[in-house]
Amino acid sequence: MAVFTSVSLDDVQPWIAQFPLGRAVALKGIASGIENSNFFLTTERGEYVLTIFENLSFEQLPFYLRLMEHLASRGVLVPAPVPNDKGELCVPLHGKPAAIVLKLEGSSELAPRPVHCAEVGAMLARMHLAGRDFPLHQPNLRGLAWWHFAAPAVLPHMAEPEAALLRAEMHFQEAFHGSALYGRLQQGPVHADLFRNNVMFDGERLTGFFDFYFAGCDTWLFDVAVTINDWCVDLDTGVLDEARVRAFLDAYHAVRPFTADEQEAWQPMLRAGALRFWLSRLYDLHQPREAEMLTPHDPTHFERILRERIATPAPSLYQ
Numbered sequence: 001m002a003v004f005t006s007v008s009l010d011d012v013q014p015w016i017a018q019f020p021l022g023r024a025v026a027l028k029g030i031a032s033g034i035e036n037s038n039f040f041l042t043t044e045r046g047e048y049v050l051t052i053f054e055n056l057s058f059e060q061l062p063f064y065l066r067l068m069e070h071l072a073s074r075g076v077l078v079p080a081p082v083p084n085d086k087g088e089l090c091v092p093l094h095g096k097p098a099a100i101v102l103k104l105e106g107s108s109e110l111a112p113r114p115v116h117c118a119e120v121g122a123m124l125a126r127m128h129l130a131g132r133d134f135p136l137h138q139p140n141l142r143g144l145a146w147w148h149f150a151a152p153a154v155l156p157h158m159a160e161p162e163a164a165l166l167r168a169e170m171h172f173q174e175a176f177h178g179s180a181l182y183g184r185l186q187q188g189p190v191h192a193d194l195f196r197n198n199v200m201f202d203g204e205r206l207t208g209f210f211d212f213y214f215a216g217c218d219t220w221l222f223d224v225a226v227t228i229n230d231w232c233v234d235l236d237t238g239v240l241d242e243a244r245v246r247a248f249l250d251a252y253h254a255v256r257p258f259t260a261d262e263q264e265a266w267q268p269m270l271r272a273g274a275l276r277f278w279l280s281r282l283y284d285l286h287q288p289r290e291a292e293m294l295t296p297h298d299p300t301h302f303e304r305i306l307r308e309r310i311a312t313p314a315p316s317l318y319q
């Protein structure tokens with residue numbers, strides 16, 4: 001259950017008057033999700049999702065909500081936030097920031113085939129291109145600076161072979177992030193958490209990306225690595241599935257061609273994508289915050305993926 005702040009239809013009725021949505025007809029808490037309180041909201045005008053943000057502040061939210069608005073207005077399939085009568089996307093509800101976004105059709109595809117990976121790859125490339133003129137800037141808050149903060153917090157909890165791997169990978173990634181090659185990679189707004197549970201499909205048709213609350217400005221290639229590390233892996237071994245990888249990369253490349261620099265940076269970046277989630281899962285396991293981490297995600301999954309990305313040459317980004 002992931003409704004941390006309870007809201008009734010009666011609570012919502014006066015509040016929703018500021019949105020051009022008519023009266024609220026139904027409100028139903030959404031069980032999945034571990035960060036925020038989410039509700040399916042039906043109004044006289046249609047179907048929406050109401051989110052009450054449990055951890056993000058009013059100052060942090062414009063970046064995410066304006067990015068979704070920007071992308072949606074350029075035809076990228078993401079849920080458009082609904083502005084109130086003052087043009088605001090985020091307004092208090094029970095003292096916490098809240099927003100209404102369009103409800104996407106469909107459901108998550110948790111056993112993706114190449115056809116699904118191609119859809120995700122093409123839409124991710126469109127998203128990267130559409131974000132180029134987004135005017136707001138926020139760094140990826142789970143980037144290298146956060147890794148420097150999180151690693152010392154988790155290392156005392158780790159056994160030596162794993163601790164040694166973490167220390168070695170941190171050194172490797174510091175050098176990579178400081179390299180001239182890294183400095184030449186294209187950057188912009190990225191989703192940074194585009195896992196299978198953050199994309200909707202209606203059959204084989206992608207209907208949207210959602211959960212933008214880890215988005216930030218980073219290299220496009222990092223976003224590709226994070227996404228491939230989830231969509232194209234065998235979940236038991238962490239090994240990349242060739243057919244899914246090829247379908248994803250070819251579809252991305254057809255929209256936004258990869259560069260030679262990106263090819264050179266690809267293997268270190270796949271490792272960076274694995275390290276990011278190994279670290280955050282370790283951190284959430286050892287330093288749980290209140291009101292979240294109902295079921296902590298398994299860090300060893302990403303440790304396995306990291307070891308695998310170090311040991312196995314990366315596939316070609318393009319042919």
Ligand SMILES: Nc1ncnc2c1ncn2[C@@H]1O[C@H](COP(=O)(O)OP(=O)(O)OP(=O)(O)O)[C@@H](O)[C@H]1O
Nearest residue numbers: 030032033034035036038049079102103104210211
């Ligand atoms: N725009 C949307 N359209 C349709 N369903 C949505 C939408 N946004 C969220 N949902 C539904 O709500 C669920 C929880 O949303 P979300 O993943 O954003 O929650 P969260 O608390 O931020 O979680 P987490 O960080 O665990 O992914 C999703 O699994 C999805 O079923």
Ligand SMILES: N[C@@H](CCO)C(=O)O
Nearest residue numbers: 193195277280281297
């Ligand atoms: N996608 C993250 C959870 C936070 O959205 C993980 O699998 O660790």
